[in-house]
Amino acid sequence: MxxxxxxxxxxxxxxFCATAQEVDxxxxxxxxxxxxxxxxxxxxxxxxxxxxxxxxxxxxxxxxxxxxxxxxxxxxxxxxxxxxxxxxxxxxxxxxxxxxxxxxxxxxxxxxxxxxxxxxxxxxxxxxxxxxxxxxxxxxxxxxxxxxxxxxxxxxxxxxxxxxxxxxxxxxxxxxxxxxxxxxxxxxxxxxxxxxxxxxxxxxxxxxxxxxxxxxxxxxxxxxxxxxxGPIPKGAEIDRDFPEEEPITEEINTEFFDKNIQIPALINAYRTPGFADRDAYVLNMISSYLSDGKSSKLYKKLVEDQKQALQIGAFNVAQEDYGAYLVFGLPLGETALDTLAVEIEEEIANVRNSLISERDYEKLQNQFESSYVNSNSSVSGIAGSLATYYLLYGDTDLINEEIDIYRSISREEIKEVANKYLKPNQRVIIDYLPEAGQ
The missing domain is CATH 3.30.830.10 (Metalloenzyme, LuxS/M16 peptidase-like)
Structure with missing residues (x-):
């Protein structure tokens, strides 16, 4: 599962990060x-x-x-x-x-x-x-x-x-x-x-x-x-005019039913900016802080210490126009979904209300440095990164420069971005439930 x-x-x-050696x-x-x-x-x-x-x-x-x-x-x-x-x-x-x-x-x-x-x-x-x-x-x-x-x-x-x-x-x-x-x-x-x-x-x-x-x-x-x-004809210019979303200003509670599950799940979701926005990089770091590895805040608290969750994960779902930040949790035993929601919010509130520790900050920087070194380790990986940075980010040089964005993110900025996007009144709480009879 x-x-x-x-x-x-x-x-x-x-x-999308670049390799340690500059890509020409x-x-x-x-x-x-x-x-x-x-x-x-x-x-x-x-x-x-x-x-x-x-x-x-x-x-x-x-x-x-x-x-x-x-x-x-x-x-x-x-x-x-x-x-x-x-x-x-x-x-x-x-x-x-x-x-x-x-x-x-x-x-x-x-x-x-x-x-x-x-x-x-x-x-x-x-x-x-x-x-x-x-x-x-x-x-x-x-x-x-x-x-x-x-x-x-x-x-x-x-x-x-x-x-x-x-x-x-x-x-x-x-x-x-x-x-x-x-x-x-x-x-x-x-x-x-x-x-x-x-x-x-x-x-x-x-x-x-x-x-x-x-x-x-x-x-x-x-x-x-x-x-x-060269002989392929040029096409007509493409005009894109997608509607803008109104901000989410009040908490939304809803349910979704899945016929293929027996264990319900909790999803906390927030709308976030597109992946080229600097704030999206900060949200990636917050995701790692909350749930990347067994020493991350949500995993250690809910899975290891309090034994309230089978699994927990925070993800910044990156897209060009808007992103969606979600926290997904599977409860353990008799733990209620409402209980998971309270515990998750407590950890996110800690990010909003105080600076993460220097030790956790250094750990995050090391994690992203490691990703930077390893991400474009193959020719095919480099090809995909070059295409993505040009077509979607509008800056091919990011293959060599994106890691500098992560390096420049401060503890203060992490707190600021959490306050900007991850407040309770901006979230959608989804009870992801088995269909009746499952």
Whole structure:
């Protein structure tokens, strides 16, 4: 149970730090607006080619949710020059691996190859951008794939609806209120023309970044990129105008029912700023202070000392426009959810009302230094970080400079940010309960 709950939540806990050794890169734009980032690393004969599109779950219309996640699957169907169902076969038969993932804010595709297959990786991603076949047969096939994923990861998974429960209660206007994967009735109702129109709008070079990292020659790679991606037409400019949320000023109490659980859970949730905001970095540190490791405040108090919780965790769910800070707890034995709520608030109040100790502060700094050293330990990790910092943060240099933000956060700032976002009148308390009869 522990692993299933917290592996799910960790998917939404995004902390992007740089390596201790500075990451060198070159970036430039093609004439069609595609942003290109190159990173040379000859320590191993491998190369990552990746494309991140600025399109995610929030890019939808009412009644047409889940398109970006759907396209994560659909764009592996095949192209004018790659036969249906052959994408993964081509990659694996050439010694490579590949995958894709979608959040509310972006979609990321990548291939890892031996460096002598750089040309193949670039060709495949250019094919995905220029020549995908979006037909009814592929739509029908992937519709069933997505339905099965929904059943396995959300509908039939214990605590699989935690993030959805938070989102629908923390947000009321912004598209973040709906699941990233969307609703199946929306996908069932969508026409082929709507899918084709969605691709034409969002999967264009001027809404993407191409990253090539690893054992490459810069001049040769630039020439290949121009050959494969230069002819792709530029798309129309994308206008995003998402509604703003009103502040939460009074505590909200609600319930959410999950047919797959027997042990109820408590969720305290707060709306927070987008991940590029400095306060979001401070909230990441508060999360670590409260629940990262067995010596953290909430874990030691509720799990080890008072034995009131099976598990406890604080998470800053990072997103581009808004975040959601949540504390998730499973009660032990006869402990009531109300009791957990009181104990959790007591620890958060301590952060609001007094400075954390110098010892705890030094421990936090050491934790983030360690993350900084280890996070970009692979070429593929560096590629993902470069794409993310450019596309979502608007500053590729953060791959080398973000750790300085954490270093500059003071104990006083931690207290200030806790007071700004984590007050009782700003929270949503969700009793996450078994359905009747479970």
């Amino acid at each position: 522990k692993n299933s709950i917290f592996s799910l939540l960790s998917l939404f806990t995004l902390t 890169f070159r970036e430039y734009d093609l004439d069609n607006g595609l942003h290109v980032i190159l990173h040379q690393d000859k320590s191993a004969p491998v190369v990552t080619t990746s494309v991140m599109y600025h399109v995610g779950g929030k890019d939808r219309e009412d009644g047409r949710t889940g398109f970006a996640h759907f396209f994560e699957h659909l764009l592996f169907e095949g192209t004018e020059n790659i036969d249906k169902g052959k994408w993964f076969e081509i990659v694996s038969s050439n010694g490579g691996s590949n995958n894709a993932n979608t959040t509310n804010d972006r979609t990321y595709y990548y291939e890892n190859f031996p460096s002598n297959n750089l040309k193949l990786g670039l060709w495949m991603e250019s094919e995905r951008m220029l020549h995908p076949i979006i037909g009814q047969d592929g739509v029908d096939t992937q519709n069933e794939v997505v339905k099965e994923e929904l059943r396995m990861r959300y509908d039939n998974s214990p605590y699989g609806q935690v993030i959805n429960a938070v989102s629908k209660n923390v947000f009321s206007k912004h598209p973040y209120k709906d699941p990233n994967v969307g609703y199946m009735e929306d996908l069932d109702a969508a026409t082929l023309q709507e899918f084709q129109g969605y691709f034409k709008k969002y999967y264009v070079p001027n809404n993407a970044v191409l990253v090539v990292a690893g054992d490459i020659e810069i001049a040769q790679t630039e020439k290949l990129i121009e050959d494969y991606f």
